[in-house]
Amino acid sequence: xxxxxxxIGASGQIGTELTLKLREIYGNKKIVASDIRxxxxxxxxxxxxxxxxxxxxxxxxKIVEKHDISExxxxxxxxxxxxxxxxxxxWDLNMESLFHILNLAREKKxxxxxxxxxxxxxxxxxxxxxxxxxxxxxxxxxxxxxKQAGERWCDYFFKKYGVDVRSLRYPGIISYKTQPGGGTTDxxxxxxxxxxxxxxxxxxxxxxxxxxxxxxxxxxxxxxDLMEAPAEKVKIRSSYNLAAISFSPAELAGSIKKHISxxxxxxxxxxxxxxxxxxxxDIDDSRAREDWGWKHKYNLDGLTKKMLAGxxxxxxxAE
Numbered sequence: 065x066x067x068x069x070x071x072i073g074a075s076g077q078i079g080t081e082l083t084l085k086l087r088e089i090y091g092n093k094k095i096v097a098s099d100i101r102x103x104x105x106x107x108x109x110x111x112x113x114x115x116x117x118x119x120x121x122x123x124x125x126k127i128v129e130k131h132d133i134s135e136x137x138x139x140x141x142x143x144x145x146x147x148x149x150x151x152x153x154x155w156d157l158n159m160e161s162l163f164h165i166l167n168l169a170r171e172k173k174x175x176x177x178x179x180x181x182x183x184x185x186x187x188x189x190x191x192x193x194x195x196x197x198x199x200x201x202x203x204x205x206x207x208x209x210x211k212q213a214g215e216r217w218c219d220y221f222f223k224k225y226g227v228d229v230r231s232l233r234y235p236g237i238i239s240y241k242t243q244p245g246g247g248t249t250d251x252x253x254x255x256x257x258x259x260x261x262x263x264x265x266x267x268x269x270x271x272x273x274x275x276x277x278x279x280x281x282x283x284x285x286x287x288x289d290l291m292e293a294p295a296e297k298v299k300i301r302s303s304y305n306l307a308a309i310s311f312s313p314a315e316l317a318g319s320i321k322k323h324i325s326x327x328x329x330x331x332x333x334x335x336x337x338x339x340x341x342x343x344x345x346d347i348d349d350s351r352a353r354e355d356w357g358w359k360h361k362y363n364l365d366g367l368t369k370k371m372l373a374g375x376x377x378x379x380x381x382a383e
Contacts, residue, residue, distance in 0.1 A: 067094075067132045067133070067134045068094050068095070068096055068131045068132050068133050068134065068135075069086060069090065069094060069095050069096065069133065069134075069135045069136070069137065070096045070098060070127065070128065070131065070133040070135070070136045070137070071083045071086065071095065071096070071097050071098065071136075071137045071139060072098050072099070072116065072118050072124070072136065072137065072138050072139060072140050072161065072165070073098075073099055073118065073138070073139035073140030073141065073161075074097035074098055074099050074103060074107060074113070074139070075097075075099035075100075075101055075102065075103035075104075075107065076099070076139055076140070076141075076242075076245055077237065077239065077242045077243065077245045078139055078180070078234075078237055078280070078283065078284075079097075079099065079103075079137075079139040079140075080103055080104055080106075080107050080241070080242045081239060081241055081242060081280055081284055082137060082139065082284050082287060082288075083095055083097045083107060083111075084106060084107065084110065085284050085288065086137075086288070087110055087111050089288070092110050092111035093111060093112065094111075095111050095112075096111070096112045096113075096114060096127070096131045096133065097111065097112065097113045097114070098113065098114040098115070098116035098118075098127060099113075099115070099116065099140070100115065100116065100117050100118070100140075101115070102115065104242070112131070114127050118138070118140035118157065118160075118161035118164070119156065119157060119160040119161055119164070121164045121167075124164050124165070124168070125164075125168065125173070128168060128173055128174060129173070133174060134174060134175045134176065135174065135175060135176045135177070135178075135291070136165050136168075136169075136174050136176075136177050136178070137178045137287075137291075138161060138162060138165045138177065138178065138179045138180075139180060140157065140161045141157065141158050141161070141180070141207075141210075142154035142157050142158060142207070142246070143207060143245050143246045143247040144182075144184055144205050144207040144208070144246070144247050144248045144336075144339055145246050145247060145248050145250070145335075145336050145339065146245070146246030147205065147206045147207040147210075147246075148205060148206060148207075148335070148339070151206040154206050154207060154210065155206060155209075155210055158207070158210035158211070158214065159210055159213065159214065162179055162214050162217065162218075163217070165177055165179070166217065166218070166221045166227060166229065169221070169225075169227040169228070169229065170221060170225045170227055175228060176228045176229075176230070176291065177218075177227065177228065177229040177230070178229075178230050178231070178287060178290070178291055179214060179218060179229060179230075179231050180231065180232060180234055180287075181211045181212075181214060181215050181231050181232065181233045181234070181302075181303035182207065182208070182211045182233055182234050183195075183233055183234070183235050183236075183275075183276055183343050183344060183347065184203055184205055184207045184208035184211055184339075184343065185201050185203050185208050185211045185212040185215060185233060185303070186199070186201055186203065186208070186342070186343055186344050187200070187201055187202035187203045187204045187208065187342050188202070188204055188341070188342045189202050190202070190344060191344070192344050192345045193344070193345055193346060194346060194347070194348045195305070195344035195346070195347050195348060196305075196348050197300070197304070197305045197348065197349075197350075197351045203342070204338075204339070204342040205339055205342070208342075211233075211303075214231075215231065215302040215303045216302065218231055218301060218302055218303070219301045219302040222301035223301070228295060229301060230290050230291060230293075230298055230301070231301075231302065231303035231304065232286060232287060232290060232303060232304050232306045232352075233303045233304065233305050233306055233347075234278070234283060234306060235249075235275070235276030235277055235278050235306065235307060235308070235310075235347065236248075236249025236252055236275055236276065236277040236278065237249070237277075237278055237279075237280055237283050238252050238253055238277060238278065238279055238280060238367060238371065239253070239279070239280035240253070240256065240370075240371050240374030240375045240378060241280070241374065248269075248275075248336045248339045248340050248343075249275055249277065249340075251267050251268055251269055251313060252277060252313075252316060253371075255267070255313070255316060255317070255320065255329070256320070256371045256372060256375045257375055257379070259320050259324055259327045259372075260324070260372065260375055260376055260379055261379065263324060263326050263327050263328065264327065264328045264329070264330070265317075265327075265328075265329050265330070266329075266330045266331070266332050267313040267329060267330070267331050267332070267333075268332065268333060268334045268336050268337070269313055269331075269333060269336060269337055269340050270313070270331055270333045270337060271312065271313060271314045271331050272312045272313075272314060273312055273313065273337070273340050273341070274310050274311060274312040274315070274345040274346070275310065275311075275312075275340060275343060275344075275345065276307050276308075276309075276310045276343075276344060276345070276346055276347045277308065277309055277310060277311060277367075278306070278307070278308040278309065278360065278362075279308070279361075279362035279366070279367045279370060279371075281361065281362065282308050282360045282361055282362055283306075285361070286306055286352070286358055286360075289356060289357070289358065290304070290352075290356060290358075293355075293356035293357075297355050297356045298355065298356065299351075299355050300351060300355070304349065304351060304352040304355075304358075305347050305348060305349040305351065305352060306347070306349050306352055306358070307346065307347035307348070307349040307360070308360035308362065309360070309362070309363055309364050309367070310345055310346035310347075311364055313329065313331070314329070315364065316364070316368070317329040319364050319365055319367075319368040320368060320372070322365070322368070323368065323369070323372055324372075
């Protein structure tokens with residue numbers, strides 16, 4: 065394995081759980097977490113942590129050299145809904161942080177890179193159903209534009225300089241362990257908290273807005289599986305489509321009502337509805353399944369049970 069692995073953006077929603085899983089697999093001391101802010105108690109106490117601005121090349125280089133880093137998971141980003149409020153700041157963070165890592169890999173200071181893309185690379189002209197791996201993109205958000213540009217740069221650095229860079233187009237990621245970070249799919253986390261606390265929820269997306277979703281454990285497993293796959297099996301170096309399940313707010317509410325019969329949902333779409341309308345309803349991820357054996361574990365009912373149990377434990381509520 066790597067001499068040491070650096071996770072940039074380790075205090076984020078995916079970064080926190082990814083770091084803890086990597087530490088479980090490879091050992092706490094081998095996994096260096098970093099973020100511009102400190103993270104959870106579990107993250108901070110389980111292994112090394114560095115406060116790091118991902119846009120500061122000198123600081124990133126210093127940490128790579130200090131810890132003898134050979135693999136980097138570059139998870140730092142400003143997500144879709146937040147990025148629409150701060151477009152230039154989002155572009156700078158999302159692109160500069162990627163370029164720094166790609167260039168360090170080009171200089172052979174890093175051997176392997178993971179960088180997350182997103183279904184946000186797709187736009188309103190993309191086929192919404194069974195969205196192909198290669199298709200029209202035309203993203204409609206700053207986040208999506210930065211992710212599409214990043215995909216092209218990843219592919220370029222692989223072809224031009226031989227950089228071993230790997231990427232997944234994440235769908236909406238759902239977890240009870242860390243707070244959402246300003247994404248358009250955050251309703252699918254908020255809804256569980258409100259269902260348990262208040263027995264009702266007002267969705268910021270409309271009733272039948274179906275989007276690709278995934279339980280966090282599946283997303284983490286896919287990420288690690290891709291990074292552990294032999295290089296010859298990683299045949300797409302821009303980013304792989306990744307999918308598990310797809311559902312609408314109404315379908316998720318129906319799954320919750322199986323456990324909380326009095327739960328009620330209302331709908332009050334806001335600016336995030338336009339973002340969601342530009343994204344696919346479900347994704348064709350057959351290339352990931354064929355190339356390196358991707359398989360998801362959680363369906364909608366399985367996800368609902370895990371989320372209700374996890375959130376109830378957090379809130380000290382008996383289901």
